[in-house]
Amino acid sequence: MPVDLSDDLLLAVQRPARYAGGEINTTPKDHRAVRASIALAYPDVYDIGMDYQGFHILYPMVNAHPGFAAERVFCPWPDMAAQLRRRGVPLHGLETRTPLRDFSLLGFTLQYELSYTNILEMLDLARIPLLAAERRDVFPVVLAGGPGALQPEPLAPFIDAFVIGEAEEVLMRLLAIAARHREAGTRDREAVLLEMAQVPGVYVPRFYAPDASGNVIPLRRDVPFPIRRQIFDITQETWSVRPVVPLMRTVNDRFMLEIKRGCTRGCRFCQAGMITRPMRERTPGQIIELTGEGLANTGHKEVSLMSLSSADYSALAPLMREINARHERDHVSIALSSIRVNAFDVQFADEIKRVKKTGFTFAPEAGTERLRSVINKELSDERFLNVVAHVFARGWQRLKFYFMCSLPTETDEDLRGIIDITGRSVAIGRRFWGGNFEIAVSVSPFIAKAHTPFQWEGLLPREEITRRWRLVADGLRGRNVRVRPHSPDQAWVEGVLARGGRE
Ligand code: SF4
Structure with missing residues (x-):
């Protein structure tokens, strides 16, 4: 009833x-x-x-x-x-x-x-x-x-x-x-x-x-063991062209289409990358067709090309060009859910800005090249700052950076590296925009996740997580930088649930 x-x-x-x-x-x-x-x-x-x-x-x-x-x-x-x-x-x-x-x-x-x-x-x-x-x-x-x-x-x-x-x-x-x-x-x-x-x-x-x-x-003989993770052929998935469209404002207002599943980069902290292998892509033809259907079914004016690392899709630039060619006149903009800095190409920015400069989020994760190597996120400072300069030069005034603190082997020097590379990005922003830009920085405490190479890393004491987070957050305060709040206490609870047992 x-x-x-x-x-x-x-x-x-x-x-x-x-x-x-x-x-x-x-x-x-x-x-x-x-x-x-x-x-x-x-x-x-x-x-x-x-x-x-x-x-x-x-x-x-x-x-x-x-x-x-x-x-x-x-x-x-x-x-x-x-x-x-x-x-x-x-x-x-x-x-x-x-x-x-x-x-x-x-x-x-x-x-x-x-x-x-x-x-x-x-x-x-x-x-x-x-x-x-x-x-x-x-x-x-x-x-x-x-x-x-x-x-x-x-x-x-x-x-x-x-x-x-x-x-x-x-x-x-x-x-x-x-x-x-x-x-x-x-x-x-x-x-x-x-x-x-x-x-x-x-x-x-x-x-x-x-x-x-x-x-x-x-506990009994008639149940399977071990239990294997299931994967699905993403090219069979066409149901998502008819998503429910909310009648109120929600966190995003866009048509989302998954362009690939999985990621092979192997960042050592990243559970999503580990548990969604193998990487599977849709063909550009299927994406173009489903995008057209999804936009018609929803009336959305933005299509978000979703994946763990959209810039790694093997034909991204031509795909974006074709979507723009078909939908630009209807003022449909393209957003990329996540861009790996090393895979960034200026063509992506050029295609995105043809309709609307949807946001750019970059995740260097750690403040120094040494620590980035430890977590297997190979990225030089020079390359990162280069990409930041390209994006500012192409008209973006708002960027988001994601970092983590409390990573394995991390020292205070690595934490100061976050402050340093953000400061150098601010200096680049000033060159292009004076004071009229903003970098939103998120520094989330690292939580070791199951099924990753870091899964056995211990959880730091709450006070130490707080100290490290404060060190970075206090150092980042200044004009043109907004630090997104995080609760080290919540991170601690998250850490317990992320690897706890049945007890
Ligand atoms: S952090 Fe991003 S690039 Fe690295 S493994 Fe995870 S999804 Fe892939």
């Missing part, structure tokens, strides 16, 4: 459009007319979650199947959570307001550790028992996927099944299993989970446990 979300309730909270649904390209389906359903859950607020590319693929993919329905749900802001509790309204899907506990599957994406507590909040608001062991109803089966699923143990008590790797095929198989058991009226939750555990890439924690040394081992 859909919940009743009165106007009165929506008017009692900030930004009611977060909860109203009815956006462009949504697909509300009658749950009585489908065999199985999934609520795709983003454990953060709508404004952030709507920018998550994964749901722009999975949502239309599931709904393209006549027997399945997908809806979206985001973590309500505290004002809405309070209203839901006060009025006794359970958390529900945006499309049909069906309570989450009435879905076959409830699938969370684990994009960053600090969102994990929101999963518990959402389960609580949905009135689903927090602990997997305490769930008695067969459905919904609570799933989790995304990068965090490759380090699942801290969440193992709360999740029924993790999807390890790319979810496209796995999700459809899990929906098919759920459909069969729903139709058969199965009353045995364990039987459903045991069948799901046979799907390649699915890890059901209740059938495994850590041994004395902390290694996870199977």
Whole structure:
């Protein structure tokens, strides 16, 4: 039964459009007319979650199947959570307001550790028992996927099944299993989970446990081990040309198209690069065709060519030229999600600025060439400053730099290197723009991630992370530089969840 979300309730909270649904390209389906359903859950607020590319693929993919329905749900802001509790309204899907506990599957994406507590909040608001062991109803089966699923143990008590790797095929198989058991009226939750555990890439924690040394081992003979990360043929992915378009301002307002998956650069801190191999590209022809369809379906005036390292796409400059040739007259601009400095080409800047100078973000990560070598991010100061000069010269007045602090082998000299290279970039900016430009600098504390060469690096004491961050942040203060705040305390929590165990 859909919940009743009165106007009165929506008017009692900030930004009611977060909860109203009815956006462009949504697909509300009658749950009585489908065999199985999934609520795709983003454990953060709508404004952030709507920018998550994964749901722009999975949502239309599931709904393209006549027997399945997908809806979206985001973590309500505290004002809405309070209203839901006060009025006794359970958390529900945006499309049909069906309570989450009435879905076959409830699938969370684990994009960053600090969102994990929101999963518990959402389960609580949905009135689903927090602990997997305490769930008695067969459905919904609570799933989790995304990068965090490759380090699942801290969440193992709360999740029924993790999807390890790319979810496209796995999700459809899990929906098919759920459909069969729903139709058969199965009353045995364990039987459903045991069948799901046979799907390649699915890890059901209740059938495994850590041994004395902390290694996870199977508890029964009829479950697979080891469980292998799944990959998907990206060229088969065409569902994302019809993403849901929000009716309110979210963090970005653009059509996103993944041009390749994976990255082979092998930066030693980078989990994303390690867990998405091999690198797979779409052809330029497919990208051009899908871009045209996506822009027509959404009305967006910006296309973002997404990947972990877009500048490494093998035909980027000609691709951008062709997209501009087709869409420039409609004032469609191009944005690149991420540019590796060594792969930067002035042609990219020239193509981007033909319509609108969308932002440039560069991530040298460390302040000195020595430390960049340690983390395998080969980049000379000279090359970096050269690229900065090219970008300023081509009309950009706002740049973003990403650095990390507390990296392995780091000394105060490396930290002062961040201040130094930023200062030299400011000097270049002044040459072109006087005082009329800004460099936003983010210095995030390094967190060692599982499946990377740095995974066994210890977590520095909180006080030391704070000292290092302060050293850089204080040194960066000055005209034309904006330092984005980071909380070393939060980094510490993140570090614990990024490598913690089931305990
Ligand atoms: S280039 Fe970027 S995505 Fe690739 S490994 Fe390095 S940090 Fe990761």
